[in-house]
Amino acid sequence: MKNPFRSIRIFLGEIVDELKKASWPTWSELRDSTVVVIVAAIILGVFTSISDFSLYQVVDLFTSWVR
Secondary structure, three states, rough: OOHHHHHHHHHHHHHHHHHHOOOOOHHHHHHHHHHHHHHHHHHHHHHHHHHHHHHHHHHHHHHHHHH
16 A cells, blocks of 8 residues: 555655746736726626616616506
C-alpha cells in the first residue's frame, strides 16, 4: 500500500514548481485590472437596473390598459 503522506508531499511539491513557472502580474497591472473589473461591474449594474425599471414601467403601462 502506498504511503498517502508521501503522495501528498509530492503533489504539493509539484504545485509549488508549477506556481513558480507562472507569470504573475505586477502590482500596477493588478491594480489596473481590478479597477477595470469594478468599473465594468458598476456599468453592468446600472444597465441592469435601468433595463429592469424600464421593463417594469412598460409592463405596468400595458396592464393598466387591460384593467
